[in-house]
Amino acid sequence: MSTKKKIQEDVDVLEQESRKYEIVLHNDDVNTFDFVINSLIDVCEHTPEQAEQCTILVHYKGKCSVKTGEFDYLKPRCTKLLSLGLSAEIV
Template sequence: MGTKEEIQEDVAIAEKESTQHQIILYNDDVNTFDHVVDTLISACEHTLEQAEQCSIIVHYKGKCGVKTGTYDELKPRCTMLLNADLNAEII
């Protein structure tokens, strides 16, 4: 068993992890790479390279985590993705 400080640190890490969520972007057969890239740049503040990499992962793997944060931070970003006709959810 760890010291009191180690236990408190483990609890703090667990609490932080439980408040972190992720936006998952799913592949579709409708949107172009350019549209997905542009939307990731505007909605998730990705660099061009990040947005392109996520688009490629989504295309080949079917989904990709595109942004991590608290639910309240991610909700408006996910809404922007959905409003751009992309398939996304917060997990």
């Protein structure tokens, strides 16, 4: 096996292992702005400004990526958002 091919295989494996996921929050007609903002601060560790900006984007665009990271890091956060009655998914 050539060195170049071996290096490429190593790079491919590392890219797969470090794949980043994101929690996408979707708009709904149930939750208030304040509730969503406070939820993002609590669950996703957003600053108040960041949570407000995400909430506005969700409202006007229909969805917003609110947290990025490894799947195992995001799973409990997404589950918590769902348990609060928010509409979220990991993509």
